[in-house]
Amino acid sequence: MESQQSSLAASLSPIEITFITGNKGKLEEFQQLLEGSELATHYKITNKDISLDELQGAAEFIAHHKVKEAAKHVSTPVLIDDGSLYFNAFNGLPGPYIKCFLDRLSSEEIYSLLDAYEDKTGYAQLIYAYCETPESEPQLFIGRCEGTIVAPRGEKRGWDPIFQPKGYETTFGEMKYEEKNKISHRGKAFEQLKAFLEAKASKRVKGE
Ligand SMILES: O=c1[nH]c(=O)c2ncn([C@@H]3O[C@H](COP(=O)(O)OP(=O)(O)OP(=O)(O)O)[C@@H](O)[C@H]3O)c2[nH]1
Numbered sequence: 001m002e003s004q005q006s007s008l009a010a011s012l013s014p015i016e017i018t019f020i021t022g023n024k025g026k027l028e029e030f031q032q033l034l035e036g037s038e039l040a041t042h043y044k045i046t047n048k049d050i051s052l053d054e055l056q057g058a059a060e061f062i063a064h065h066k067v068k069e070a071a072k073h074v075s076t077p078v079l080i081d082d083g084s085l086y087f088n089a090f091n092g093l094p095g096p097y098i099k100c101f102l103d104r105l106s107s108e109e110i111y112s113l114l115d116a117y118e119d120k121t122g123y124a125q126l127i128y129a130y131c132e133t134p135e136s137e138p139q140l141f142i143g144r145c146e147g148t149i150v151a152p153r154g155e156k157r158g159w160d161p162i163f164q165p166k167g168y169e170t171t172f173g174e175m176k177y178e179e180k181n182k183i184s185h186r187g188k189a190f191e192q193l194k195a196f197l198e199a200k201a202s203k204r205v206k207g208e
């Protein structure tokens with residue numbers, strides 16, 4: 001039975017998903033996560049860089065709207081990645097607005113925003129959102145990583161150099177993608193996305 005199912009799995013064409021992002025770092029981390037998983041057998045993931053409207057509000061709301069928008073642009077199911085960084089002293093900010101800060105301030109300047117606060121803790125959050133068609137209800141997979149905002153160290157990529165995950169002596173900027181992905185907000189969200197996609201592929205193989 002198992003071997004019948006594995007030969008059926010091999011004969012089925014892979015399910016295509018379009019990952020919509022213009023951010024090369026996100027794409028590289030996602031590809032690295034994919035390489036370490038079985039998903040590549042069942043799915044063909046392609047990338048499109050489409051500029052999507054991102055509303056203001058909570059990250060979950062933004063991701064929900066962003067993936068629905070994305071689904072209108074392509075004929076395959078879509079996936080989006082939405083990242084945010086929260087300073088505990090700022091009660092939920094910058095959150096999803098971290099991109100505006102990164103566009104206008106250096107990492108030193110972002111770190112300095114916390115000068116007046118003793119509490120330098122925060123967390124990184126990542127939402128993978130998946131949507132089958134523009135009419136479908138999106139599925140959200142949320143990963144969080146607790147840490148501390150520190151003076152920048154390591155590669156200058158987004159806010160990686162100022163985020164030191166809890167229990168580690170290095171910032172994300174000093175880690176290789178592989179190392180970061182094992183503990184990161186993105187790695188945690190990916191584990192949930194993977195379980196969802198694996199269950200979907202397995203149902204297809206069983207003809208359910
Ligand atoms: O150092 C980082 N480590 C990360 O793990 C990470 N994940 C996201 N980001 C940055 O946070 C903002 C999110 O905004 P965002 O989700 O809208 O991304 P984006 O606009 O760059 O791409 P996309 O919307 O086309 O997918 C953008 O500035 C991203 O560069 C990160 N920075």
Ligand SMILES: [Mg+2]
Pocket residue numbers: 054
């Ligand atoms: Mg964006």
